[in-house]
Amino acid sequence: MFWSKIFLPTLKDIPQDAEVISHQLMLRSGMIRRVTSGIYTWLPIGLKVLRKVENIVREEMNASGAQEILMPMVQPKELWEETQRWDKMGPELLRIKDRHERDFCLGPTHEEVITDLIRNNIKSYKELPLNLYQIQTKFRDEVRPRYGVMRGREFLMKDSYSFNLNEESLNESYLLMKEAYKKILDRLGLKFKIVKADSGAIGGDASEEFHVLAENGEDTIAVSDSSDFAINTELLLEEGDAIESLQGKPSPDGKGIIQIKKGIEVGHIFQLGKVYTDAMKASVLNHEGKTKNLFMGCYGIGVSRLVAAAIEQNNDEKGIIWPEAMTPFEVNIVAIGFDKDEKIAKAATDLYNELSSMGYEVMLDDRKDGYGTKIKDAELIGIPVNIIIGKQYLQNNEVELKHRDGQSSIGKVEDITTIFEHYKIS
């Protein structure tokens, strides 16, 4: 992509209505623009990042054996009345009417729709277990949307639902999802903790949250300093206790002491049991020919929130520092004097074509601006590698390879492709 062609409105100043760093950087780097409170438009490079995350989630879900479907955003009231959630959900559920005055809602989650699908189409235990997922826009009319897409009202989410004959099978599906989530976050290059969460009436190890660690996280979690153990602080606190009082106490798993950390909840896996399948009578015949209500699990991962969380965890005073798997572009060619010097323009374009054909996602800064403007924008957007073609190229055929982390080296332009061959392998 040529910089002069892409729709990428970057900002020098910090927009006054953005408080947290990820929100500021997403606005400044031209990833998103607000439409109204908690509702955003994704611009080209923002969408590019969002799609990368989405694709990694999809690949790992498929690898786990789950199958992708797409359910509607608009859902009829009748389904929600079956589980009594039409009344229980409160104002967070955005309700609308059609031209016949029938009630609908915009789906904040899809237990009702999918349970309806399953009860109408699955009749035998032989068809189980089944895990279906979708990646779809959700709407929740949050009491207080904030921090940009971190807590938006409209957001992109992967939600999946497993249907199992019994608890053992449910537990297997649950563990598969847990492994898939670990792989997703590892591939995204994020530091995270799996946190024991409040499992409500269901009990046991039936609910765990995946938190990306970040100083500005909305949630407070208790982490053992000498094991992987982590738990939601709500589960440890007695009425009236201060969160700080947990710091230094023995970890509940018996290993090490508690450290208090801030996290952003990006995923939640949950064993629902038979709550919805009982309410909606979703059953199959077991091998004895008896009717059995299904066991159900639900597993969510916030795709758009992951983007914000990644930035929250990876930034400096210059801008975003993208993990390899999420960066909108892998290489940026800074061509100083592209419009004036044919030799520079040719070298930059040739390199652009060559790296592109090698499979890299390349950006070429062909704008009229000087080095300062170009490198500032590249650093703001967080492109991992910059290749600078300027005076040194004209003088002795050398270009600079400058990494986002500050490292840099000088080399002949002919060697660049060799270096990148090496990168692609490693």
Place this chain on the structure above:
RNA sequence: CGGGGUAUAGCGCAGUCUGGUAGCGCACUCGCUUUGGGAGCGAGUGGUCGUAAGUUCGAAUCUUACUACCCCGACCA
């Protein structure tokens, strides 16, 4: 919903106290000179000052109501 704050050009701001018909920086357009850390000079474009009503000869400025947005809290697979 309770508490706090903001609203003037695309972005960041001044002007409001003390009423006199809107300004600065950046961005944008044109020209020339520049080009290795957000360039210089010159000439331009762009705003019914969030909305409505009121006071006044006259309102960005004073009064009232409303709206939007942000922050704290409560809430939140």
